[in-house]
Amino acid sequence: MDYDMYDDMYDEDMLQDMMAQYGDYEFDDVEEYARIPFKELISSCVIPTISQASHSLFPIYLMCFVFKSTVYLGGSDSKGEPVMPSWFPHLTSAIFGGMALYSIFEKNIVYILVCGVLGYVILLMSYRSCRSYSGAVMSLFIVTFIVLCELVLVQRKDWHNVRGAQIILSMKLIGLAFDISSEKTDMPRLDSYLGYVFCVGTVIFGPWTSYHDYTIAVHQNITRGFSFAWLLKVIRSIILSVVCLTVSTCLTQWLILDSGEKWLVAYRDAQSFRFSHYFICFVAETSATLAGLGFTEVMWGLTVSKPQNVELPRSLVDVVTNWNLPMHYWLKNYVFLVAQPYGVVIAVFFTYAASSLLHGLNFQFAAVLFSLGFYTYVESIFRGKLSRIFNACIGARKCKEECAHEYKYNHPCVILTNLIFGALSMFHLAYLGLMFDNSANSEEIVSQWLQSKSSNQLFTGSVVNINNCC
Amino acid sequence: MQLTLLLLVLFIIPLKGQGKKSKLKGTRWWSLANIGQPSNDLHSNTQLYNSPSLLPLTKRQRRLVSKNPGTILALMNGARMAIEECKYQFRNRRWNCPTHDDSHGGPIFGKILQKGCRETSFIYAITTAAVTHSIARACADGSILTCNCDYSMREPPAKADWDWGGCSDNAKFGHKFSRKFVDVLEKGKDFRYMLNLHNNEAGRVHVSKVMKRECKCHGMSGSCTIKTCWMRLPTFRNVGDKLKDRFDGATKVVSGNDGRRLPKDNNGSVRRKKKKGKGKLRKNKFRFEPVNFNHKPPGRRDLVYFEDSPTFCDKDTSIDFEGTKGRECNATSIGIEGCDLMCCGRGYTSNEYTVKERCSCIFHWCCHVKCEICTRKKIRNMCN
Numbered sequence: 007m008d009y010d011m012y013d014d015m016y017d018e019d020m021l022q023d024m025m026a027q028y029g030d031y032e033f034d035d036v037e038e039y040a041r042i043p044f045k046e047l048i049s050s051c052v053i054p055t056i057s058q059a060s061h062s063l064f065p066i067y068l069m070c071f072v073f074k075s076t077v078y079l080g081g082s083d084s085k086g087e088p089v090m091p092s093w094f095p096h097l098t099s100a101i102f103g104g105m106a107l108y109s110i111f112e113k114n115i116v117y118i119l120v121c122g123v124l125g126y127v128i129l130l131m132s133y134r135s136c137r138s139y140s141g142a143v144m145s146l147f148i149v150t151f152i153v154l155c156e157l158v159l160v161q162r163k164d165w166h167n168v169r170g171a172q173i174i175l176s177m178k179l180i181g182l183a184f185d186i187s188s189e190k191t192d193m194p195r196l197d198s199y200l201g202y203v204f205c206v207g208t209v210i211f212g213p214w215t216s217y218h219d220y221t222i223a224v225h226q227n228i229t230r231g232f233s234f235a236w237l238l239k240v241i242r243s244i245i246l247s248v249v250c251l252t253v254s255t256c257l258t259q260w261l262i263l264d265s266g267e268k269w270l271v272a273y274r275d276a277q278s279f280r281f282s283h284y285f286i287c288f289v290a291e292t293s294a295t296l297a298g299l300g301f302t303e304v305m306w307g308l309t310v311s312k313p314q315n316v317e318l319p320r321s322l323v324d325v326v327t328n329w330n331l332p333m334h335y336w337l338k339n340y341v342f343l344v345a346q347p348y349g350v351v352i353a354v355f356f357t358y359a360a361s362s363l364l365h366g367l368n369f370q371f372a373a374v375l376f377s378l379g380f381y382t383y384v385e386s387i388f389r390g391k392l393s394r395i396f397n398a399c400i401g402a403r404k405c406k407e408e409c410a411h412e413y414k415y416n417h418p419c420v421i422l423t424n425l426i427f428g429a430l431s432m433f434h435l436a437y438l439g440l441m442f443d444n445s446a447n448s449e450e451i452v453s454q455w456l457q458s459k460s461s462n463q464l465f466t467g468s469v470v471n472i473n474n475c476c
Numbered sequence: 477m478q479l480t481l482l483l484l485v486l487f488i489i490p491l492k493g494q495g496k497k498s499k500l501k502g503t504r505w506w507s508l509a510n511i512g513q514p515s516n517d518l519h520s521n522t523q524l525y526n527s528p529s530l531l532p533l534t535k536r537q538r539r540l541v542s543k544n545p546g547t548i549l550a551l552m553n554g555a556r557m558a559i560e561e562c563k564y565q566f567r568n569r570r571w572n573c574p575t576h577d578d579s580h581g582g583p584i585f586g587k588i589l590q591k592g593c594r595e596t597s598f599i600y601a602i603t604t605a606a607v608t609h610s611i612a613r614a615c616a617d618g619s620i621l622t623c624n625c626d627y628s629m630r631e632p633p634a635k636a637d638w639d640w641g642g643c644s645d646n647a648k649f650g651h652k653f654s655r656k657f658v659d660v661l662e663k664g665k666d667f668r669y670m671l672n673l674h675n676n677e678a679g680r681v682h683v684s685k686v687m688k689r690e691c692k693c694h695g696m697s698g699s700c701t702i703k704t705c706w707m708r709l710p711t712f713r714n715v716g717d718k719l720k721d722r723f724d725g726a727t728k729v730v731s732g733n734d735g736r737r738l739p740k741d742n743n744g745s746v747r748r749k750k751k752k753g754k755g756k757l758r759k760n761k762f763r764f765e766p767v768n769f770n771h772k773p774p775g776r777r778d779l780v781y782f783e784d785s786p787t788f789c790d791k792d793t794s795i796d797f798e799g800t801k802g803r804e805c806n807a808t809s810i811g812i813e814g815c816d817l818m819c820c821g822r823g824y825t826s827n828e829y830t831v832k833e834r835c836s837c838i839f840h841w842c843c844h845v846k847c848e849i850c851t852r853k854k855i856r857n858m859c860n
Contacts, residue, residue, distance in 0.1 A: 039686075040711045050613060055704040059694075062702045110701060163700075170696035212696060255692050255704055282694045286701070365697050 041263060051256035059251055063289060065109045066210060069102040070296035073206050077227040077298070095224050096201025099297075103204030107171065110210055114168045117160060118175060121151055122203045125179045126196065133186060133193045141344075144183030148176045149363060156367045165366070170211065170286075173364045177214045177336050178203055184340050191217055207297025211290040213310045213332040215299055227298040239295050239306035247288035250313070254281035276435055280316060287311035287330065319431040320424060321389065321402040323382050337361060354383050381434065389427065400424055540657055546620040547611060547653065554610030558603040559584070561716040565602075565723075568813035570788040570800050570820075571595055586796025592668055592783040598723045600672050601679030601779055604658045605715050608683040612650030613709060620649075651684040667731050671780055674764065678777050682718050686710040719779070726779040727771055729764035789820035800859045807857045819859035826857045 042050070077095045107115045128147045132140035152172070155165060182202070185191045194202065194217065202220045203209075215223070258281070262274040287310035294300055300308025315328035327334050341360045345353040358379035362372040386402040398413035399405040400423045405415060413420050533541065541548050562573040562585075573595075575584050585599050614620045658676050688708045695701030764774055774780050786792060791799040805815035805824060815824045831854055834847035 039708060040714050042709070042711050046613070046709075046711075050709060051706040054706045055692075058704045059702060166693075166700045168699075170699035170701040173696050173699075210701060251694070251704070254694075255706065278692075279698070282692065283697070286694055286696060366699075371698075 039264065041260060047256055047260050052252050055251060055255045056248060062110065066106045066293055067296055069106050070207050070293050073098055073102045074227055074296060074298040077224065078231055093197035095228065096197040099206055099224070100200040100204040102206035103209040106206050107204070107209055111168055111171070114164050117155060117168050118171050121172065121175055124151070125203065126199055129183060129186070129193070132183070138187050141180065141184035141187040145180050148180055152176065152363060153367060169366050171209060174208060174212045174214055175203065176364055177333070181214070181336055181340055182217045184344070185217060205297065207294040207299050208290070211286055211293060213290045213294060213308070214336050215294070215332065219299065223299040223301065226301055230301070236295065236306050240292055243288045243292040243295060247285050247292060250281045250285035250288060254278050254285055273435070280435070283329070284311055284313045319428055319435070320404060321427055322378070322385050322431045322434055323402040325431060325435065326378065326382055351383070354379055398423070400427070537657055544620055544622045544653065546614060550610045550614035550620065551607060554606040555603070557610060557712050558606035561606065561712060562599065562602050565716050565720045570812070570818060571797065572803070574797060576796060588795040588797065591795060592671060592781055593785040594723055594726045594779070594781045595785060597671070597675040597726060597779040597781045598719065600675040601719050601722070602716065603679070604654055604676040605679035605683045605719060606712065607658055608650045608654040608680045609709065609712050609715060611653050612683070612687055612707065615649050615707070650687070651680055654680055667782070671782060674780055678722065678779055679719060681777050682715050683710065722777060722779045726781055727774045728767045729774060729780045729782055730767055731764065787820065803859045805857050805859055815857055815859065822860045824857045824859050826855050828853055828855055830854070
């Protein structure tokens with residue numbers, strides 16, 4: 007009892023007064039973090055990040071699953087005849103897609119919806135008036151829309167938030183429009199258009215799928231139920247995504263401390279970014295598979311990214327390809343091949359221009375993507391020449407089994423050369439990842455990147471590349 | 477008979493309470509370290525958790541603990557961390573942070589707390605730092621219900637910081653909680669009170685300023701579709717090292733004015749306003765001034781004391797210190813752990829002892845290690 011007599015006499019103001027006299031305390035020394043015990047890392051980093059991620063992702067996974075099961079259960083009667091109206095699966099997909107969008111973006115969902123709806127209007131108009139140009143018209147519309155949003159309409163942070171979904175949407179629209187203009191597909195009805203564009207499995211994290219693949223997937227969902235292979239694929243993707251998330255947020259920083267060697271720290275930051283990307287790719291795989299996409303004749307084989315080929319690359323071309331396979335396919339089909347008649351260099355230029363436009367009008371994105379384009383071009387030409395001169399399998403892409411080269415992939419010199427080129431690519435990875443500095447505030451990055459990173463590392467990177475060239 | 481006893485007890489307790497012990501009553505929570513020994517005995521922990529009245533806490537602390545379920549385990553852990561760290565930091569000094577495990581609620585660090593020397597300030601700072609650290613960590617891993625990652629309160633993205641899917645600020649919580657929990661103990665608005673408040677705050681600042689909430693965006697090609705956050709904490713060894721540095725550079729101070737706080741002339745709201753308007757110094761503010769005028773006035777992170785430390789050479793019951801007799805020392809060192817200084821010139825005795833060690837280990841594929849056992853002779857020096 008007596009101990010508590012004075013308790014309520016405590017007044018925090020007193021402390022505040024005392025502290026105020028010290029003024030704003032500026033910390034003079036930079037805090038260095040020592041390596042915390044692994045157990046502490048688990049409890050302070052791994053568990054919170056995984057729980058936060060699953061908190062945002064679980065609703066989406068659930069909606070994908072519900073979509074697939076609704077379509078399957080309401081799908082066909084005992085004779086295999088569809089019982090529901092043909093618009094039902096598409097609208098289910100679109101409604102769940104809208105809900106998923108809202109659960110992630112909340113009010114920012116507006117930009118996606120507006121773009122999607124306007125897209126249909128444009129598509130319809132161009133289809134009616136001049137079908138063969140609808141691809142070009144749609145590209146023009148998307149470019150205008152992105153530029154307007156980026157520069158005028160949307161707050162930078164909001165745009166940073168929805169940009170991922172916007173990339174997927176733009177790719178879908180342009181792809182669809184080109185398919186229509188080349189008469190690969192017919193003009194979709196509004197319901198199937200909405201179902202495709204806002205497909206619950208791909209609307210947020212991708213991956214990009216063609217309209218054709220989407221219709222096949224919907225059809226398969228009606229006829230095909232759940233299989234063990236499907237479950238296995240889902241579990242595999244979930245586990246891989248969790249691993250990548252952990253590596254990205256917790257492990258890289260824990261393994262290589264801030265006080266480490268400069269290039270090592272740069273490599274670490276870049277690697278952390280790359281694993282964040284793989285995380286998103288595996289999340290995309292999970293959601294798409296849950297929604298029933300990506301079933302080929304034999305297996306559930308949707309692959310968005312191949313981390314092993316990026317982390318231990320054969321060449322930068324290899325990196326670019328395996329970074330995001332659906333996107334690579336899209337760029338190749340709808341940009342590179344479209345622009346190829348005007349020359350390879352121009353096609354390469356257009357490909358990277360399209361890619362950087364999709365990523366937003368950001369100087370650092372554009373700069374790095376263009377330098378990437380330059381590097382890969384130089385690399386593939388240079389290695390192609392080398393492989394011809396030495397008659398060996400040292401090209402940028404892996405040789406086919408029955409190639410005409412004298413020295414095959416198992417010759418020691420070939421292995422050594424490829425290893426050296428691989429190491430060179432890894433060096434570039436450190437530099438390239440810097441553009442997507444993964445800290446949360448992108449505005450700072452631009453200036454920081456311009457000042458520090460470009461001056462040091464861009465220079466070194468370029469020097470290496472020029473050496474490569476000559 | 478029983479009644480007289482009861483009366484006696486009733487009389488004695490308040491008398492005792494007004495004595496020296498009451499001054500340190502707030503530090504009783506340190507003995508939490510002894511209660512929840514690191515064990516997986518969930519049962520006993522749950523019991524404590526359910527009945528805070530069993531704990532060596534003041535009423536106000538108990539209220540705080542029961543309002544924030546889950547904090548009690550963090551507090552126990554914090555108390556243990558503080559003692560461990562104090563012992564580690566002072567392992568080579570004459571005063572080696574002795575603790576007394578009497579469970580009668582007495583101060584666990586002994587009567588040195590009644591002094592105002594460097595060691596006292598270090599104890600205050602390290603214990604407060606440990607509470608802050610441990611509470612913030614418990615927050616981060618979600619074992620405190622009132623501060624874990626709060627998803628329901630999504631802030632609109634328009635706010636200065638993206639906060640969706642993030643956690644509430646654990647560092648702030650740890651800081652605030654420890655203020656409420658620890659500073660409450662110090663009563664009597666005198667110089668010593670202010671000194672302890674200051675040292676508490678110094679300990680806290682060493683933790684909370686280094687804690688960072690780090691966030692990372694995940695999305696297609698660097699966009700920010702979802703965001704994950706986590707708390708980056710310094711290791712407590714880091715904090716201990718820093719505080720030890722502050723201990724070495726601690727400032728001896730006197731009161732800048734008469735040492736009394738201001739009369740309560742303003743109501744709270746006005747005060748708060750004043751606080752926000754930075755730089756507005758009020759008259760007659762309490763301040764510490766260094767005894768040596770050549771020293772700069774103490775900052776927020778500095779430790780302050782007002783009494784010179786005893787030599788800690790001989791047994792001194794007034795500070796509950798046993799002296800350095802029987803302490804191990806390093807015969808070749810000239811530092812404070814060397815025998816010359818440690819034994820205060822009384823000399824030391826060396827004795828030889830043998831140890832068995834694993835040696836010439838060989839790794840066998842795969843996977844075990846085979847070692848031999850060697851005996852070695854070692855010399856141990858102890859102060860007389």
